[in-house]
Amino acid sequence: MMYADLIDQEDLLGQLKALGFEVPYGSTAEQACEYAVRGLDDVRANDLRRMVKDMYTSSATILPAVREAFDKQLLPALAQYQQSRSA
Template sequence: MMHADLIDQDDLLGQLRALGFEMPAGASAEQACECAVRGLSAERARALRGLVEQLYTGSATILPAVRQAIDKQLLPALANHKSLHG
């Protein structure tokens, strides 16, 4: 039997919480990403950038809702933070 590694909403929330981001219980992937980018500091931006790189270069499949939330919320916020703060 073949098992696929999947990154779902719960995985994303768990990984964001492990990095120290606070978010409400039961948050959607979109809500979790919104919470993560609020008040983005240089340290938090580095942590988020590392997480996104890990998710996108890893072998696990990112479910569409999670990928969409990352693409819509995290990537633009990280790009904006980098352009403003170098």
Template sequence: MMHADLIDEQDLVGQLRSLGFEVSGTAEQACTTAVCGLNETNARALKGLVEKLYTGSATILPAVREAIDRQLLPGLAQFKQSKVG
């Protein structure tokens, strides 16, 4: 039997919590909460998590990928943009 590593909503919420984000709920809700009030330190941690997830060998379930694409990536981009201008 083959074992595949999967990143589901609970995994994402757990990883966000391990970084110090106080999140709960679905992946979408957790990502929305995580990008509120970003500072340099937690934005860097969040960027590292996204990079780790996207470059790792685990399969990211569609709901998690959508939450990252819809909430985390735009939130990080907006934070970065606010620091430039």
């Protein structure tokens, strides 16, 4: 039997909590990303970028709910933050 490494919403919540983000228990991936991008500062933005990069470059498969949360919430917020810092 083959087992694949998967990144699901529980993994995402665990990663965010390990980085010190307050994410309520039972949050969806999208809700977790919403909480993570509130009050972004340079340190939080860098931590989130590193987390996303690590997830995308790992051999694990990112499940669709997590990928969608990144696409809808996390990545746009990080891009907007970066743009506001460059202005």
